[in-house]
Amino acid sequence: MLSLRVGPSTSFHSRRFHDRALERRWRLGRDCFLSFSHHRRGTGLGVRSARSEMTTFTAAEEDTLPDGLQPELMPKHVAVIMDGNGRWAKNKGLQPWDGHRAGVEALREIIELCGKWGIQVLTVFAFSTDNWIRPKIEIDFLLNLFERTLKSELETLAKNNVRISIIGNSSKLPKSLLKVINEVEEVTKNNTRLQLIVAVGYSGKYDVLQACRGIAQRVKDGEIEVEEIDERLIEQELETNCTEFPYPDLLIRTSGELRVSNFLLWQLAYTELFFAQELWPDFGRSGFIEALMSFQQRQRRFGGRKS
Amino acid sequence: MVDQIRRMGGGVSQILEQIHGFARRCLFRVISMGPLPTHLAFIMDGNRRYAKKRGLKDGSGHKAGFSALMSMLQYCYELGIKYVTIYAFSIDNFRRKPEEVQSLMDLLLEKIKSLLDKESIVHEYGIRVYFIGNLALLSDQVRAAAEEVMEATAKNSRVVLLVCVAYNSTDEIVQAVKRSCMNKLVKHSEGGDRDIERIQLVDVEENMQMSVAPEPDILIRSSGETRLSNFLLWQTGNSQLFSPDALWPEIGLRHLVWAILNFQRSHSYLEKMKKQL
Numbered sequence: 001m002l003s004l005r006v007g008p009s010t011s012f013h014s015r016r017f018h019d020r021a022l023e024r025r026w027r028l029g030r031d032c033f034l035s036f037s038h039h040r041r042g043t044g045l046g047v048r049s050a051r052s053e054m055t056t057f058t059a060a061e062e063d064t065l066p067d068g069l070q071p072e073l074m075p076k077h078v079a080v081i082m083d084g085n086g087r088w089a090k091n092k093g094l095q096p097w098d099g100h101r102a103g104v105e106a107l108r109e110i111i112e113l114c115g116k117w118g119i120q121v122l123t124v125f126a127f128s129t130d131n132w133i134r135p136k137i138e139i140d141f142l143l144n145l146f147e148r149t150l151k152s153e154l155e156t157l158a159k160n161n162v163r164i165s166i167i168g169n170s171s172k173l174p175k176s177l178l179k180v181i182n183e184v185e186e187v188t189k190n191n192t193r194l195q196l197i198v199a200v201g202y203s204g205k206y207d208v209l210q211a212c213r214g215i216a217q218r219v220k221d222g223e224i225e226v227e228e229i230d231e232r233l234i235e236q237e238l239e240t241n242c243t244e245f246p247y248p249d250l251l252i253r254t255s256g257e258l259r260v261s262n263f264l265l266w267q268l269a270y271t272e273l274f275f276a277q278e279l280w281p282d283f284g285r286s287g288f289i290e291a292l293m294s295f296q297q298r299q300r301r302f303g304g305r306k307s
Numbered sequence: 308m309v310d311q312i313r314r315m316g317g318g319v320s321q322i323l324e325q326i327h328g329f330a331r332r333c334l335f336r337v338i339s340m341g342p343l344p345t346h347l348a349f350i351m352d353g354n355r356r357y358a359k360k361r362g363l364k365d366g367s368g369h370k371a372g373f374s375a376l377m378s379m380l381q382y383c384y385e386l387g388i389k390y391v392t393i394y395a396f397s398i399d400n401f402r403r404k405p406e407e408v409q410s411l412m413d414l415l416l417e418k419i420k421s422l423l424d425k426e427s428i429v430h431e432y433g434i435r436v437y438f439i440g441n442l443a444l445l446s447d448q449v450r451a452a453a454e455e456v457m458e459a460t461a462k463n464s465r466v467v468l469l470v471c472v473a474y475n476s477t478d479e480i481v482q483a484v485k486r487s488c489m490n491k492l493v494k495h496s497e498g499g500d501r502d503i504e505r506i507q508l509v510d511v512e513e514n515m516q517m518s519v520a521p522e523p524d525i526l527i528r529s530s531g532e533t534r535l536s537n538f539l540l541w542q543t544g545n546s547q548l549f550s551p552d553a554l555w556p557e558i559g560l561r562h563l564v565w566a567i568l569n570f571q572r573s574h575s576y577l578e579k580m581k582k583q584l
Contacts (some may be wrong), residue, residue: 156473207506212484219488229485231477262544269537
């Protein structure tokens with residue numbers, strides 16, 4: 001819906017990690033929400049934004065909201081469709097998996113900012129039911145990347161009081177990934193600072209359908225009558241019942257695509273939508289700030305009147 | 308003398324109208340060389356803001372909105388778009404001040420009845436009209452008028468207009484879920500279906516009120532707001548979303564053309580992606 005609104009110019013050059021740059025970020029990152037783990041140093045292509053190396057920021061500056069954002073108007077739940085990794089890689093003459101790796105880095109930054117700025121739930125669309133038609137090699141890489149990232153980040157996330165929940169149809173996922181998912185959910189289930197919901201093998205229609213089946217089962221068991229089925233009942237059965245705030249206040253989709261692609265159907269009834277032109281690996285702090293500013297300026301009426 | 312000038316003025320404006328119509332039809336011929344959407348949906352937002360902006364009485368905004376709607380429908384059907392859905396009144400709107408709700412209901416009744424006139428757009432384009440929503444929430448008069456229009460236009464098949472009134476997407480889904488459960492229970496008790504909890508997607512979808520139309524290709528919301536407001540959540544998963552800043556009474560041909568050109572651009576990209584897979 002905002003195809004005419006263009007984000008700040010964010011042309012990035014992919015570059016290799018220089019030890020010096022990494023070390024600088026590591027020192028600054030000591031108090032940061034998430035820090036790079038050692039074993040990633042030097043592996044793959046460095047995709048950190050030129051911005052993060054050029055701006056000098058202190059830990060104190062990190063914690064305060066940037067100018068223009070008001071703390072009382074921050075959304076409680078932000079949802080993100082991380083679109084554009086493949087196109088990003090293609091534009092730079094790289095392989096699709098490099099794009100996905102770059103995507104993970106971009107996600108880290110957003111998780112960090114959510115934790116700092118008081119956003120309580122962040123839902124990310126990692127893998128949709130439609131994505132199963134992609135080439136097997138890409139799917140295997142994606143699921144593998146997801147598993148490795150979960151394992152390597154578990155300690156950091158646990159330390160930073162982040163709770164992780166995974167939603168979606170897990171029946172097609174490899175067993176090793178399912179095992180890691182269960183472990184991660186178990187270890188972090190009591191954390192309270194930020195809830196990170198990762199949608200894997202998820203589709204909005206599928207979510208409503210499985211809620212419908214749950215309700216049908218309850219009707220069959222005589223627990224409820226058909227006439228008693230209402231919106232609240234469906235809401236309770238949706239997979240987003242794992243959080244106190246199941247409805248996103250703000251949905252961000254990157255890469256300029258102006259559609260929701262069946263991500264979170266029921267839950268998006270009153271969500272403010274923001275479509276960013278940048279591809280996901282390029283969507284960083286400044287893109288996020290722009291989305292939040294746009295959100296804070298909107299008048300949400302929920303069908304009523306602003307009198 | 309004054310009369311002569313007036314007649315000439317009338318003649319000139321008629322000629323201008325004809326030229327405008329001709330130019331429009333030429334433009335449509337060019338656009339229809341590319342893929343056209345089958346189904347367009349509109350959220351007609353901004354009527355009251357328009358009235359305020361122009362310093363008019365509150366109700367005039369909605370009246371101006373109705374004229375804009377008629378023009379938009381004319382353009383869509385001229386272009387050859389078969390299905391048009393409009394969000395006329397949401398269940399949430401019942402929460403507004405009683406006077407406003409009543410005046411909206413009065414306007415709705417007046418306009419629904421006018422659809423049955425011989426000169427109305429329904430007869431001009433052979434429109435089949437559906438009223439989608441929880442019609443039980445409407446007054447008896449409005450509901451009766453709506454049912455009369457649906458019956459009167461049931462035989463039309465050229466183009467379709469779906470008017471969502473007393474509608475909420477979540478309410479539509481709840482009704483569909485109820486009906487699916489009910490159907491499964493009936494089958495179960497007749498000894499047919501053993502597992503009633505194995506409801507399939509197709510069971511829910513065929514019980515949706517909007518199943519009479521395919522999914523919208525484009526959803527246009529006027530007044531610059533970018534949210535779905537509980538409209539067609541189930542059906543717009545893959546629709547292109549377009550949100551011009553113009554308030555609904557200000558919406559015009561240029562917005563429609565822009566939306567369709569964008570649709571054509573992304574359509575070719577999507578087709579290319581599908582071919583690659």
